Amino acid sequence: MSTSTVPADNSFQLSQLWRDARYRSYTIQIIALVVALSVVMMLIGNAVENLEALGKDFNFGFLFEPAGYDIGQRLVEYTSASGHWKAALVGLLNTLLVAFLACLAATVIGVFVGVLRLSNNWVISRLMAVYIEGVRNVPLLLQILAWYAVFIHVFPKPKQAEPLLGGALVATNRGFYIPGFTYEGAYLAVVAVFLASIAGIFIFRSWAKKRQEETGQILPVGLYSLGLLIVPTAIVYFIAGMPIGLEFPTLKGFNYVGGTKAGTPLIALWFALSIYSAAFVAEIVRAGIMAISKGQTEAAYALGLRPQRTMSLVVLPQSLRIIIPPMISNYLNITKNSSLAIAVGYMDLTGTLGGITLNQTGREMECMLLLMATYLVISLTISAVMNYYNESVKLKGR
Amino acid sequence: MKKMILPVALGAAFAATSLSAATAGTLEDVQERGTLRCAVSTGLAGFSYTDENGKWQGFDVDYCRAVAAAVLGDADAVEFSPTTGKTRFTALASGEVDILSRNTTWTYSRDADLKFTFLGVSYYDGQGFMVKKSLGVTSAKELDGATVCIQTGTTTELNLSDYFTAEGMSYEPLSIETNTEGRANYLADACDVYTTDASGLAASRATFENAADHIILPEIISKEPLGPLVRHGDDQWADIGRWVLNAMKIAEEKGITAANADEMAATSKDPEVKRLLGASGEMGAAIGLNNDFALVAIKAVGNYGESFERHLGTQTKVNLARGLNAVWTEGGLQYAPPFR
Incomplete structure (x- = not known):
């Protein structure tokens, strides 16, 4: 039988809510909740009241009315007779496109610059320092405008443009054109074999890695992968009678037609976002590398690894753990910064839903809420994916 | 679901703070403040632009000044x-x-959906196309496949789409934010065609180095009655704006100018002129202003025609003929209701 040294005291006094450590945290939390809720209620009430005073209702029906405007750069079929929702979709895809391209390019450039920044070669490391400090201290909007101006003034007008690489690339001040695919007949078979080859490469690589770990034998993985990528697809392609063709851009009237076009706004925005964000990535990478103890490098050298392999096999894998978390926020920044697209006429989500649609329909509240919610979802998704990746590379407790 | 509350509330908060100012009694607000707040463009030759002294000038600006003169006397x-x-x-x-x-x-x-009240038509315009002469294009019907620079958020965007659809032609839009950007893109050949209201094209062309190298195509593809506007819900304020504009037009009809307005008020035998200039009746009081509000406004900026000729007319760089914008007695569409 246990005996309690403190007799149970059931008398509760109001002052205990504040004085007694058992209740205090509840009191504070409840007060905070009430305050937060009443602020929220006040804001919503205010918005509803003011919308009513203006005689405006709150509904999303306008999304299904014809948009009435055209969009230059689009990834899906869209005409001015499509609904506003379709215009918003085109914008969303454009946002994702430029964000994806910029994240990719910024990472590649950034890692490269970050490593070179630590080079023992004085000239190279200083050059990289100049690039990083120069680029990241100038406002992004100015850089976007500057790159756009460079692109429209430096590249030739369509009628004076000379196709490069045997017609495979046309660079004009309105955009870059590359050949596009044309599909006919049994093209699906070719696509299927191509996808199967890619899957095969992954399987082969994991098998080769396992084999190396077990036996120590190294296969020329890169060469085999390349062969696997090309040979089966090529065989099926010729057997099926060359069902996939290339369509080259040709000058017709005012512009080049045919092929795939990446408009100057997209190129300039991509360029500016990549160059700008790469400077931040470089600093993150540098910090990550410098955080790895010098002993690791020396140990690797002692084992006879060359500097390049030391970097890619010993230092970088460890610094990834430090690099990934700040990279997440960097990717989020790139995505959000892509909303500066309107400055160069690139029709991203902010340009369509938050720009023309908002303006033509006058539905500020609806458009803005939808816009913010969409960016929120995109950002949370990126951050979830990156956090998952971070989990997979971080130091496991054993 | 809970997570959504915060962004929704924040959005609501921003909208609410910005909307809360939209209440009736604009006249009192303006008089109390002592200044009129007037939205103009970011710069369009002839309509609204800043001169070398940093002072706002132009046809649209004159109207703002006229209203300020009528309401505040300055x-x-x-x-x-x-x-x-x-x-x-x-x-x-x-x-x-x-x-x-x-x-x-x-x-x-x-008017109906955005909840604004238009106060009349200060300029009858229509959408046109400007191209470089070197393109060799003489009609908008030859523009199939062209890249078109267009200001976003305007009716021109919708007209353009309608016109090309109706003609069965295709085009590449290049959406830009301001007239300045539009000009820059057009001059750099980032687009073949610049489209906006014909008056805007003329105004832009006036600022080009070689204005003669550019032509405005003959097709006018839309009706663009331009005018000042106010929010729904304050009829008194709308009446003030409407009648300042009408007063400027009537003044031209009756031959009242900035120079002779005082004299006309004192000596004119025409009852409508006397009513307009506050020499007889209590007309201004009905909209909460002094009876001589029109007199003060006309003295400040002149009549409709004077303002037009000063900023847009054939003697200026913009070089626009009166055309549809002549008063009705001279074959135009500018027809103000009677002041009685």
């Missing part, structure tokens, strides 16, 4: 807000400005 008591095609309606709807005078087309949906 044509310089105006705070100008430069707005883009995109920001103008939000600026007006949120109560950031009292009146919007920025070559804005009067349309059904802007």
Whole structure:
């Protein structure tokens, strides 16, 4: 039988809510909740009241009315007779496109610059320092405008443009054109074999890695992968009678037609976002590398690894753990910064839903809420994916 | 679901703070403040631009000054807000400005759906196309496949799409934010064609180095009645704006100018002129102003024709003929209701 040294005291006094450590945290939390809720209620009430005073209702029906405007750069079929929702979709895809391209390019450039920044070669490391400090201290909007101006003034007008690489690339001040695919007949078979080859490469690589770990034998993985990528697809392609063709851009009237076009706004925005964000990535990478103890490098050298392999096999894998978390926020920044697209006429989500649609329909509240919610979802998704990746590379407790 | 509350509430908060200013009693607000807040464009030769002294000038600007003169007795008591095609309606709807005078087309949906009141037509315009002469194009029907620079957030965007669809032609839009950007893109050949209201094209062309190298195509593809506007819900304020504009037109009809307005008020035998200039009756009081509000406004900026000739007319760089904008007695469409 246990005996309690403190007799149970059931008398509760109001002052205990504040004085007694058992209740205090509840009191504070409840007060905070009430305050937060009443602020929220006040804001919503205010918005509803003011919308009513203006005689405006709150509904999303306008999304299904014809948009009435055209969009230059689009990834899906869209005409001015499509609904506003379709215009918003085109914008969303454009946002994702430029964000994806910029994240990719910024990472590649950034890692490269970050490593070179630590080079023992004085000239190279200083050059990289100049690039990083120069680029990241100038406002992004100015850089976007500057790159756009460079692109429209430096590249030739369509009628004076000379196709490069045997017609495979046309660079004009309105955009870059590359050949596009044309599909006919049994093209699906070719696509299927191509996808199967890619899957095969992954399987082969994991098998080769396992084999190396077990036996120590190294296969020329890169060469085999390349062969696997090309040979089966090529065989099926010729057997099926060359069902996939290339369509080259040709000058017709005012512009080049045919092929795939990446408009100057997209190129300039991509360029500016990549160059700008790469400077931040470089600093993150540098910090990550410098955080790895010098002993690791020396140990690797002692084992006879060359500097390049030391970097890619010993230092970088460890610094990834430090690099990934700040990279997440960097990717989020790139995505959000892509909303500066309107400055160069690139029709991203902010340009369509938050720009023309908002303006033509006058539905500020609806458009803005939808816009913010969409960016929120995109950002949370990126951050979830990156956090998952971070989990997979971080130091496991054993 | 819980997570969504915060962004929704924040959005609501922003909208609420900006909307709360939109209440009736604009006249009192303006008089109390001592200045009129007027939204104009970010710069369009002839319509609204800043001169070398940094002072706002132009046809749209004159109207703002006329209203300020009528309401406050001082044509310089105006705070100008430069707005883009995109920001103008939000600026007006949120109560950031009292009146919007920025070559804005009067349309059904802007009137009914955006909840604005148009005060009349200050300029009858239509959408046109400008191309470089070197292109060798003489008609808009030859523009199939062209890249078109277009200001976003305007009716021109919708007209353009309608016109090309109706003609069965295709085009590549290049959406730009302001007239300045549009000119820069057009001059750099980032687009073949620049389209906006014909008056805007003429105004832009006037600022080009070699204006003669550019032509405005003959097709006018839309009706663009431009005019000033205010928010729904304050009829008194709308009446003031409407009748300042009408007063300027009537003044031209009756031959009242900035120079002779005082004299006309004192000596004219015409009853309508006397009513307009406050020499007889209590006309101004009905809209909460002094009886001589029109006199003060006309003395400040002149009559409709004077303002037009000063900023847009054939003697200026913009070089626009009166055309549809002549008063009705001279074969134009400018026809103000009687002042009685």
